[in-house]
Amino acid sequence: MVQALPQYSEQIDKLSLHVEIAGKINRIIRESGLRELGQLEQDLVFGDAGMKDVIKFLTTKEDATRENKLRLLMILAAIYPEKFEGERGLNIMKLARLPQDDMNAVNNMRLLAGGSDTKKRSTGAFSLKFDIHKKKRAARKDRTGEEETTWQLSRFYPMIEELIDKLNKGELSKDEYPCMNEPSPTFHGTSQSTPVHQVPAHSMRSRRTATWARPRNSDDGYSSSDSILRHASSDFKKMGQRIFVFIVGGATRSELRVCHKLTSKLQREVILGSSSLDDPPQFITLNQM
Structure with a gap:
């Protein structure tokens, strides 16, 4: 009798659809080797993998898609820009078998990260530092927390x-x-209190509320979304x-x-x-x- 209920049949159909979609996604991930590739990309960013690991992947995974190889080399170029200078860079590109447009993208990523010459010249107050000079060559630091440790490939x-x-x-x-x-003393944190002996700053502009935000009732008898805007x-x-x-x-x-x-x-x-x-x-x- 329970199985004959319309609600039960509808829920079973939805569940079957979700299981089918999840199965197709898992099959694509498995056939494309995305789990292994994602692990390698994440290890590169956090300094747990290096040039040898990328060369091994390109050698053993020749059937990897162009998009996956391009993304991998762009990450590598951002962390190891000097590896793509001169003949070494050409050899990596040949190993990956990427077209010229993709090679341009990787080379431009190397220039954004800064090569060896750029590192020597980049001094001053506005120099960009991406923590790529450490021995571990990690572009990110590991964090401890509930959200970051929920999924295996969510460290980035x-x-x-x-x-x-x-x-x-x-x-x-x-x-x-x-x-x-220089920031004011109350700049950091959430404290907004004003000392008693100080007069709060007075704005020369009057603060007006837009007319569209005024509360009004909708035709269906329920309050409109204006109340939500007021609470927000x-x-x-x-x-x-x-x-x-x-x-x-x-x-x-x-x-x-x-x-x-x-x-x-x-x-x-x-x-x-x-x-x-x-x-x-x-x-x-x-x-x-």
């Missing part, structure tokens, strides 16, 4: 997360990220000072997700701006130019 995180966290704690290097003006606005008022981040050259969706996550974690609204929002194909296309 955008660098912007570490920078924002250091900024919130007041530990961001002033040599690499100089300030035009009041939640932001309880937070600390906002953090504005602007990335020149393009941001990714993972960096956008990090800003959303840190807004709740730090209790400070993190606002991300960029010259563009790029996905992987767009990023590769730009590097091929």
Whole structure:
């Protein structure tokens, strides 16, 4: 009798569909060798693998797709840019059997990371340091936490997360990220209290609420989404000072997700701006130019 119920049949159909989709995804991962490739890419970023491991992969996995080999070599070029200089770089490209456009993308990634000549000349307050000079050559540091250890291949995180966290704690290097003006005492943390003997700053502009945000009832008898907007606005008022981040050259969706996550974690609204929002194909296309 239970099996004859319409709800039961509908749930069984949905479950069967999900099992079928999961089976197809697992088959693609297994046939494409994505688990092994993902482990190698992650180990490269965290300094647990090196040039020999990449050469071994390219030698034993000749059937790897062009996209997978391109992504692997771009990661390698970002961490070991000097390995792609001169004849050594040509030999790696020949081993990977990549077309000229992909070779241009890898070479441009090497230039973005900085070769050996760039390392010697890169001094001053605005020099970029990506922690690639260490013995381990790790572009990221391992973190301990519940979220990071949930999945086997989830160790990677955008660098912007570490920078924002250091900024919130007041530990961001002033040599690499100089300030035009020194932050106020209440800049770090969530404290917004004003001393009694000080007069709060008065803005010459009046703060007005847009007319579209005024509460009104919808035709179906339920309150409209304006109440949700009001609650969200009041939640932001309880937070600390906002953090504005602007990335020149393009941001990714993972960096956008990090800003959303840190807004709740730090209790400070993190606002991300960029010259563009790029996905992987767009990023590769730009590097091929």
